[in-house]
Amino acid sequence: MTVKDAGRAASADSLPLGGQPESAEFIQLLTPEGERVDHPDYPLEISAEEIRALYRDLVLVRRIDFEAIALQRQGELGIWASLLGQEAAQVGSGRALEPSDMAFPTYREHGVAWCRGLDPTKLLELFRGVSHGGWDPRAHNFHLYTIVIGSQTLHATGYAMGIQRDGAVGEDGEAVIAYFGDGATSQGDVNEAFIWASVTNAPVVFFCQNNQWAISEPLERQSRVPLYRRAQGFGFPGVRVDGNDVLACLAVTRKAMQAAREGQGPTLIEAFTYRMGAHTTTDDPTRYRLAAELETWKLKDPIERVKAYLVRNELADEKFFTDLDAESGQIGARIRKACQEMPDPNPLSIFDNVYAEPDALLESEREQYAAYLETFEEAVR
Amino acid sequence: MTRLTLSKALNEGLRKALENDPKVLIMGEDVGKLGGVFRVTDGLQKDFGEARVVDTPLAESGIIGTAIGLALRGYRPVCEIQFDGFVFPAFDQITTQLAKMRYRSRGLLGLPVVVRIPCGGGIGAVEHHSESPEALFTHTAGLRVVACGDPADAYAMIQLSVSSDDPVIFFEPKRRYWDRADVDTSGDLSSALPLDRARTVASGTDVTVLCYGPMVKTCAAAALAAENEGRSLEVIDLRSLSPLDTETIVESVRRTGRCVIAHEAPVTGGLGAEIAARITEECFYQLEAPVLRVGGFSTPYPPSKLEEHYLPDLDRVLDAVDRTFGY
Numbered sequence: 001m002t003v004k005d006a007g008r009a010a011s012a013d014s015l016p017l018g019g020q021p022e023s024a025e026f027i028q029l030l031t032p033e034g035e036r037v038d039h040p041d042y043p044l045e046i047s048a049e050e051i052r053a054l055y056r057d058l059v060l061v062r063r064i065d066f067e068a069i070a071l072q073r074q075g076e077l078g079i080w081a082s083l084l085g086q087e088a089a090q091v092g093s094g095r096a097l098e099p100s101d102m103a104f105p106t107y108r109e110h111g112v113a114w115c116r117g118l119d120p121t122k123l124l125e126l127f128r129g130v131s132h133g134g135w136d137p138r139a140h141n142f143h144l145y146t147i148v149i150g151s152q153t154l155h156a157t158g159y160a161m162g163i164q165r166d167g168a169v170g171e172d173g174e175a176v177i178a179y180f181g182d183g184a185t186s187q188g189d190v191n192e193a194f195i196w197a198s199v200t201n202a203p204v205v206f207f208c209q210n211n212q213w214a215i216s217e218p219l220e221r222q223s224r225v226p227l228y229r230r231a232q233g234f235g236f237p238g239v240r241v242d243g244n245d246v247l248a249c250l251a252v253t254r255k256a257m258q259a260a261r262e263g264q265g266p267t268l269i270e271a272f273t274y275r276m277g278a279h280t281t282t283d284d285p286t287r288y289r290l291a292a293e294l295e296t297w298k299l300k301d302p303i304e305r306v307k308a309y310l311v312r313n314e315l316a317d318e319k320f321f322t323d324l325d326a327e328s329g330q331i332g333a334r335i336r337k338a339c340q341e342m343p344d345p346n347p348l349s350i351f352d353n354v355y356a357e358p359d360a361l362l363e364s365e366r367e368q369y370a371a372y373l374e375t376f377e378e379a380v381r
Numbered sequence: 382m383t384r385l386t387l388s389k390a391l392n393e394g395l396r397k398a399l400e401n402d403p404k405v406l407i408m409g410e411d412v413g414k415l416g417g418v419f420r421v422t423d424g425l426q427k428d429f430g431e432a433r434v435v436d437t438p439l440a441e442s443g444i445i446g447t448a449i450g451l452a453l454r455g456y457r458p459v460c461e462i463q464f465d466g467f468v469f470p471a472f473d474q475i476t477t478q479l480a481k482m483r484y485r486s487r488g489l490l491g492l493p494v495v496v497r498i499p500c501g502g503g504i505g506a507v508e509h510h511s512e513s514p515e516a517l518f519t520h521t522a523g524l525r526v527v528a529c530g531d532p533a534d535a536y537a538m539i540q541l542s543v544s545s546d547d548p549v550i551f552f553e554p555k556r557r558y559w560d561r562a563d564v565d566t567s568g569d570l571s572s573a574l575p576l577d578r579a580r581t582v583a584s585g586t587d588v589t590v591l592c593y594g595p596m597v598k599t600c601a602a603a604a605l606a607a608e609n610e611g612r613s614l615e616v617i618d619l620r621s622l623s624p625l626d627t628e629t630i631v632e633s634v635r636r637t638g639r640c641v642i643a644h645e646a647p648v649t650g651g652l653g654a655e656i657a658a659r660i661t662e663e664c665f666y667q668l669e670a671p672v673l674r675v676g677g678f679s680t681p682y683p684p685s686k687l688e689e690h691y692l693p694d695l696d697r698v699l700d701a702v703d704r705t706f707g708y
Contacts, residue, residue, distance in 0.1 A: 078685055130686050131684050132508050147466075147507060147509050147510075148466065149467070183438075183439040186438035187440050187470065188440060215410070215418070216436070217410065217413075217436050217439070246439060284419075300388060331618045344686045347687060350687050354404060357544050363680075369690070372700065373682075376696075
């Protein structure tokens with residue numbers, strides 16, 4: 001009843017419940033078949049070497065993800081949020097950033113982390129339960145993973161407001177990119193971030209990976225219009241890009257970041273992609289979506305199309321692919337070993353870093369707990 | 382009697398509530414087809430339809446805010462917040478609106494909304510999935526705050542909560558979801574223990590141990606272990622965290638003269654502090670020792686590799702029991 005009545009409000013612009021039109025108005029520079037296409041607004045000069053480098057990123061990032069899933073299955077990680085299917089969105093946008101730009105990720109941005117030069121074993125620390133995020137965000141201009149849905153979009157906006165105050169907008173300016181998903185667009189925080197960024201003209205790019213699913217909820221539970229169109233109502237441009245096309249993601253993000261750096265304010269990018277795996281390793285997508293949907297998306301695989309392009313145009317020889325295969329195996333083995341050898345944290349580290357300065361209550365709790373643990377060791381002796 | 386997990390007992394209780402009252406709705410993220418991430422609402426959308434079991438947008442403030450509107454229109458929404466750490470976007474709606482509507486409308490408007498929150502740690506989860514925020518809600522007048530500790534109680538308490546005319550924050554101990562016990566699903570709830578009463582899990586004479594939610598099982602096990610050492614613990618499952626069943630607590634502590642309060646939440650500013658103060662006021666002359674608290678440290682919840690240290694276990698409960706004899 002309620003659901004049906006709501007349909008009366010549907011305008012010509014809105015969508016029927018049951019699915020978004022899949023490729024309406026999206027920017028594409030490389031088709032699923034591996035054909036290069038041009039777009040007048042997004043000319044992309046890119047060398048064969050650069051495309052090979054992107055291909056390498058995509059392959060290695062998928063390998064890291066694959067290894068992490070295996071590690072979780074074997075009990076080495078508590079949980080893992082797979083990026084399978086979203087490699088192009090993450091590598092394309094990640095490689096569009098300058099070192100001085102700042103990125104605010106969700107908990108699935110392993111591909112962006114890779115592009116920012118973060119050692120993948122640092123990601124495993126978090127999912128193994130050894131730390132809440134063991135890297136220095138300042139060292140890579142890559143913030144800690146944010147698990148509460150959408151919170152980081154406001155942090156990104158505030159950071160961008162700081163860039164404005166530092167006078168770092170303009171030629172050689174800095175900008176911020178905020179990652180989030182389709183589900184997050186329903187959160188108040190994300191909508192507030194849009195408002196703040198808009199009225200302050202902050203140098204921030206909102207990069208939404210629309211992977212079609214918020215755990216079990218399809219996009220139509222969150223929106224009746226394509227997500228990128230929401231930007232218009234907030235007062236800044238929105239664009240939809242083929243999220244499985246690494247070249248398009250690179251070109252579109254580059255342009256939006258450059259606009260932000262130069263003081264032209266925010267852009268919303270909707271990367272239209274697909275979560276090919278489960279939400280996390282604890283999720284079971286067979287309960288809520290059809291296998292046929294996944295099969296359709298496999299035909300649009302973000303990696304296969306780049307390979308097809310490289311092979312067809314003879315831009316990479318067999319040695320390139322076998323070398324990459326070997327490198328991929330080495331990375332897999334390295335992070336596996338690092339994960340298995342990761343020591344448990346010291347129990348007394350629980351009391352560290354609650355405040356900037358030592359605190360009497362915490363110090364007494366630490367001493368008491370150390371003494372308590374000591375009684376067990378004495379019992380063992 | 383049927384042998385049910387705590388998760389399934391809640392599911393059966395919700396099913397009963399949906400059957401008994403057409404105004405009852407279920408709302409939350411992934412509660413429909415998926416049946417909730419802990420499967421508490423499994424199969425309910427299939428049987429009661431999408432208008433009564435609603436997969437909501439990912440917006441916790443929206444879940445509670447619209448539930449308030451639905452309640453004003455005569456519905457009885459049962460909202461699921463997917464994890465304890467995700468309740469905070471809804472905190473504003475809960476504390477400024479849900480809790481106060483009866484008071485500010487001078488009794489004209491009640492809001493029979495239930496907010497189910499899986500709580501506590503012990504499942505090896507990442508940040509924001511292991512919190513115990515109950516004291517933030519018990520500090521808010523106008524809310525009933527309850528916690529279930531076992532399947533039979535879960536089955537009864539969820540139904541009592543749905544039929545309550547006050548808003549109820551309903552905590553579910555997530556590390557106990559898969560514990561099994563016999564549950565009587567045949568009769569009505571007329572003989573069930575009221576929602577605002579505590580329940581004595583184990584009778585004893587030496588020390589009163591107060592607990593709720595995930596700690597009920599831990600403390601019951603501690604009582605058995607203590608018995609072997611010749612100590613008799615009286616374990617009380619508080620069930621209702623606000624209002625508190627002070628009568629049951631006071632009666633017990635006056636008999637035993639000693640009290641230990643155990644919860645997963647940080648001890649500092651926790652519910653145990655409130656209870657300890659009440660006991661001191663009511664049982665001052667019967668107390669043989671200060672009321673001791675066992676709980677989380679005054680730190681954020683640690684990474685999961687350290688949670689076994691953070692979460693009070695049987696040994697830490699017994700250690701506190703021992704210390705009450707040191708005075």
